Amino acid sequence: MSLNLPARRLVQTARSTTPSLHLRYLLPHTQQRSISWFNWGKSSNKQSPLTKELDKRDQQKKIFDKMQNRTAGESVFDEEIKQSDAAAADSASKPELGAGRDVGGLSKAKEHMARALDPDPRWRIRWQRRKVMQMVRSGGRMTKEQRIRLTEKELTLKSENLNTSYKKLMFLTRQISGKTLDDALTQMRYSKKKTAPEIIYLLKEARDRAVVSRGMGLGKVNGDTLDKTRKIQTKDGKWIEVRDPTSLYVDQAWVGIGQDRGLRIQYHARGRMSKMVKPSAHLTVVLKEEKTRLRxxxxxxxKEAKAKPWVHLPNRPVTAQRQHYSW
Structure with missing residues (x-):
């Protein structure tokens, strides 16, 4: 089956008016290539990537100049702004040096710096006032917890929801709680449980964060090593030897219930049914240094040395005693 219209008349009609979708393929089409490799078949009248980059730099320079000119009144960064303007003028006078540099930068206007450094000034003022009142009430004295926080370091890290139940995860937390970090990693490395690799990942992440962000575990660098090995007793009654007071150990590990991952129907006899929920749980660990256990x-x-001796029958007067029954 063929089309009855002549080809020449069809082409003239298509050129004069907008062709329909089923006749558009009959129009003559010439393939064109532009500078970009991804623009084959498209028009080459668009700007080249080099021109776009230059226009983008000019736009960034205009925005940067506009933001710098908005500095209201005296500012702490006036000298730096003048230096940056002088450097920009030098780079403009020497195009071979400033051609490859990026013009964009951060704004040093007073209102912009205030938004970045002090986003909520009213909250900061209330917090400072509350802290001053606390110091005045206490007379400058610190509590025992505050002194411990100033001298000892710790890190708390919580994992994501794991594909297991809190009852199964609880037995793994008992294996790592109270152990040194190396012993906890060894326990999980040789464990046959499915969630053991997830706990290894959490312990390693907590170790890296403690070293980088809190400066924990750097006793050999700071010179905090002990002259001799000390033997101490842990909370569970075990005796251990401590050589480095800054070495890490797992002080606490607990489990929490996460969101349900879904449910399915379980069918029973006599046409009855119930739902089975797929649980999830998350793990939280607290890493501390050995100096905490030493303290x-x-x-x-x-405390045991200050305790008084226990007396089975204390020497005190006997009261509320009668010779006969009261009934």
Whole structure:
């Protein structure tokens, strides 16, 4: 089956008016290539990538100049702004040096710097006022918890929801709680449980964050190593030897219930059914340094030394005693 219209008349009609979708393929088409490799078949009247980059730099320079001119009143960064303007003038006078540099930068206007450094000034003022009131009430004295926070470091890290139940995850937390970080990693490395690799990943991430962000575990660098090995007793009654007071250990590890991952129907006899929920759980670990256990052991020894001897029958007067029954 062929089309009855002549080809010449069809082409003239298509050129004069907009062709329909089923006749558009009959129009003559010439393939064109532009500078970009991805623009084959498109028009070459568009700007080249080099021209676009130059226009973008000019636009960034206009925005940067506009933001710098908005500095209201005296500013701390007036000298730096003048230096940057002088550097920009030098780079403009020497195009061979400033041609390859990026014009864009951060604004040093007073209102912009205030938004970045002090986004909520009213909250900061209330917080400072509350802290001053606390210091005045206490007379400048710090509590025991505040002194411990100033001298000892710790890190708390929580994992994402794991594809397991909190009952199964609880047994793994008991294996790592109270152990050194190396022993906890060894326990999870040789564990046959499915969630053990997830705990290894969490412990390694907590170790890296503690070293980088808190400066923990750097006793050999800071010179905090002990002269001799100390033998202390942990909370669970085990005796361990401590050589480096800044080495990391897992102080606490607990499990929380996460969101349900879905449910499915479980069918029973006599046409009954129930739903089975796929649970999830998350793990939280607290890493501390060995100096914390050294302090706790010393406090325990001092408390036992100050305790009075236990007396089975204390020497006190007997009261509320009668010779006969009261009934």
């Amino acid at each position: 706790q052991f010393d406090e325990k020894v001092q």
